[in-house]
Amino acid sequence: MKEKARREFDAWAHSYDNSILQRLLFEPSYSAFLQWIHAWYSGDAKRRRLLDIGCGTGTLAARVVGADLPFDVVGLDYSFPMCDKGEGKAVEAGVADRVCFVNADSEHLPFPDASFDVVTCSNSFHHYPHQQETVHQMRRVLMPGGRLMLIDGFRDNMIGWFVFDVCVGSAEKPVFHSPWSTMRRYFERAGFARIMQHKIGILAPILLTIGEVEP
Numbered sequence: 758m759k760e761k762a763r764r765e766f767d768a769w770a771h772s773y774d775n776s777i778l779q780r781l782l783f784e785p786s787y788s789a790f791l792q793w794i795h796a797w798y799s800g801d802a803k804r805r806r807l808l809d810i811g812c813g814t815g816t817l818a819a820r821v822v823g824a825d826l827p828f829d830v831v832g833l834d835y836s837f838p839m840c841d842k843g844e845g846k847a848v849e850a851g852v853a854d855r856v857c858f859v860n861a862d863s864e865h866l867p868f869p870d871a872s873f874d875v876v877t878c879s880n881s882f883h884h885y886p887h888q889q890e891t892v893h894q895m896r897r898v899l900m901p902g903g904r905l906m907l908i909d910g911f912r913d914n915m916i917g918w919f920v921f922d923v924c925v926g927s928a929e930k931p932v933f934h935s936p937w938s939t940m941r942r943y944f945e946r947a948g949f950a951r952i953m954q955h956k957i958g959i960l961a962p963i964l965l966t967i968g969e970v971e972p
């Protein structure tokens with residue numbers, strides 16, 4: 758499953774930013790993350806660290822450091838060409854001193870416990886064969902008071918079921934879009950203190966799940 762995803766995204770890396778899915782799925786995900794990050798951290802004097810898992814070509818990373826936010830960002834992706842593209846974009850945007858990319862697997866995060874304030878992950882989780890373990894890993898690298906924001910396809914209504922289970926599922930097979938209740942259970946079992954879930958969008962609905970670590 759992971760090798761198949763790696764091959765898919767190695768091949769997609771150079772045209773990924775021009776995909777029609779940017780408007781439908783990826784942009785709404787970046788906007789949702791940025792809205793929450795601004796609400797929580799705008800004007801914060803403390804320097805903070807954000808880890809974006811399955812970061813693709815690093816668009817979110819570049820936007821977070823390009824905004825007036827107190828973050829340095831690490832983008833992590835299993836596909837080397839995706840990381841390479843992200844590095845190029847960070848250099849072009851003049852933000853390479855505050856962003857770095859790590860070519861690694863989400864299931865084995867190469868970071869010490871409690872090393873990030875925020876972990877984000879968008880449109881990538883359905884590729885992970887061991888989803889509960891991965892949420893445990895995400896929780897492990899968060900500091901006290903830290904936050905995980907995870908976005909993936911919302912497949913709990915007719916439209917979402919058709920888009921994600923039928924269309925994306927057959928194009929990217931094997932993948933698994935977790936129902937909202939399963940996602941909530943992953944977060945509960947990983948020990949998050951407060952969990953919120955929001956459905957975003959109509960034609961390509963996505964599910965944002967937020968978990969906060971006890972301060």
Ligand SMILES: C[S@@+](CC[C@H](N)C(=O)[O-])C[C@H]1O[C@@H](n2cnc3c(N)ncnc32)[C@H](O)[C@@H]1O
Nearest residue numbers: 766783811813834835836862863879880881884
């Ligand atoms: C559809 S892209 C999403 C990129 C970006 N987060 C976005 O929303 O545009 C999915 C990304 O997840 C990465 N990915 C898939 N499986 C992974 C794994 N096991 N560990 C880390 N990254 C993975 C892929 O290489 C790809 O770049």
